[in-house]
Amino acid sequence: MPVPPITLTTDFGTSDWFVGTMKAVILRLNPKAVIIDLTHGIPPGDIRAGAFALAASCRFAPKGTIHLAVVDPGVGSERKAIVVQTADYFFVSPDNGVLSWALVNEKIKAIHRLENKTYFLHPVSQTFHGRDLFSPVAAHLSLGLPAQKLGPKQSDFVHLPWPELQRSSNSVKGEVIYLDRFGNGITNIAASDLHTLGQGDLQVSIGRKRLCGVASFYQAVPAGKPVAVVGSSGYLEIAVNSGNAAQKLGLKIGSPVVCCR
Amino acid sequence: MPVPPITLTTDFGTSDWFVGTMKAVILRLNPKAVIIDLTHGIPPGDIRAGAFALAASCRFAPKGTIHLAVVDPGVGSERKAIVVQTADYFFVSPDNGVLSWALVNEKIKAIHRLENKTYFLHPVSQTFHGRDLFSPVAAHLSLGLPAQKLGPKQSDFVHLPWPELQRSSNSVKGEVIYLDRFGNGITNIAASDLHTLGQGDLQVSIGRKRLCGVASFYQAVPAGKPVAVVGSSGYLEIAVNSGNAAQKLGLKIGSPVVCCR
């Protein structure tokens, strides 16, 4: 059986040695480890962006994968660290909500706190648990360590609220929840929310400003024109064909998006 | 025999989960896959920059390597996707010209369209064929799938024009075609084009402004001074020793560069 991969989702960036050091620690414990960078570009301390990135990608990994998510502004404080075992995966992270949206679609089997210092690096720093605590724990899990060895069971984990939609008979109102590197604004309006609006053309507005219809791909409109598509994570996203919607339309996290028939 | 590596050249950046998801898909299909990031920093939708990056690097990979290039502004439209089998490699990409300059130096054996949905992820999104189509196809190729299983043969691929040089008896005029992270401006003037100018010192101008001679390494001039060298990809490049030529000299893609005896 091949060794289960370890994915990394962090806000550490790649300009310093932080991520490289985590990988060094993992490979020192498990020389056969397979490590996948999901992303290290989460904005510093932005737990919601980390939660969205992990939710959008974790299901594509092989069964057995250990998903390590370290967006950890509370490092060194009293916040807990956890491993969540689901039917298909292990998720390892600070217990600060970063797993919330990934776990919506998982069947949770057990949650354990990371408290058994046998599986940490020593000494444990107060500022870099990614290196000293989370990476060695992930390495041990990839070697087959049962999660219950890592610490006591707990019954729940910290949940981030998912921004709720406002609905009327012919419209649904959501917001931009993620801006990607292309400047596309991904919203919290799922494909299934659009289906509830029934057949017929849909009109998308940013705030009160009518913007565009919903198309099925970016180049359905001329270059430079706005377009809304159901993106690859299953949510409506606002784009500009061959352009940057965030810049051109002034999109921000939280910008209100209305979709109506 | 070791599994052939898969290289990735994209404009997806690394701030989101896109590249990580592609790797997860590849490893789910081939747990022994070896993946090399050539670069994910191609400017969004810049097919020419992707074509140059791939051409500058692909020959350094082991024989049998599968080169996957996804710079794909037309994703979801009618553009085709192809695999090009050459004497040494497989190249997989949208058929939009991104392979043009890499294939100049390859012996092409066959071109197939990617149309056999057996080898795609399902459902196929309209906005992320890197994940749903190109990555699984590359993974299957790395497992030994013959290219002809992927779809019907086609006889040619989309070619990007290579910017032509203007030549006189004692000069050659080209342009900046790539700006790298150091601010060096790589031109379309090859080392062999300089040889046709014969022996003797060469003078390099940007537009009509005389800039510098041709040296053999960056520190041949004092810090802060411009210098032209034949760079590692075999083309004349304009640099500033210990500085950023793009910023200091205002170099842009397309800036005219004249080299004369």
Next chain:
Amino acid sequence: MPVPPITLTTDFGTSDWFVGTMKAVILRLNPKAVIIDLTHGIPPGDIRAGAFALAASCRFAPKGTIHLAVVDPGVGSERKAIVVQTADYFFVSPDNGVLSWALVNEKIKAIHRLENKTYFLHPVSQTFHGRDLFSPVAAHLSLGLPAQKLGPKQSDFVHLPWPELQRSSNSVKGEVIYLDRFGNGITNIAASDLHTLGQGDLQVSIGRKRLCGVASFYQAVPAGKPVAVVGSSGYLEIAVNSGNAAQKLGLKIGSPVVCCR
């Protein structure tokens, strides 16, 4: 025995094909190579930043690891290239000081110049020894090549001066030597330097401006407030909880930091 990993520390960035090409070269020579990116985000030509990054991370890698550090503004000039064999590792780099601070903690066994062209790529470019010289040498070392095969012995290597502290009976004065992606300013004041100040609360100043005390983690102060902590590399660092100290406090490399009882 597993193949020893190769770590990479460079200023090549990831927007071009440079690092990917190095990996391609390594895998062509050693298909089983395991490559760890420590970082490619060293500012262009900044040997000191490279030296600090390597020193902060190299000890976390498995024994036998080959550390390759290419921050090489003098590429193509008369500067030498070396391999330093220590009790635990190999270090490969231009002989320009980039290894200085990593080697402080290593037991050096031998230093060899890289002059045996058998182990280079041909032709060797004048501008990209990362690809043509350092990567193939690292690959050969990972295959078990003895370092003495690479070239003649030399007795020492280029040393960068470590910025000295100024001490009085109740204070120590150092400076910011590294700014990380969070905007934290890492200083040259080690934890042991603080211990010499004895028991009692410590006060940290930037220049003459009193800033904050020393805490044990970032969130020990309210959001937006400055805090000094002994960071994960063992040095005092200046941070702003949930903020960017470099921006907020105007920290720069060389900013004077005073710590007094």
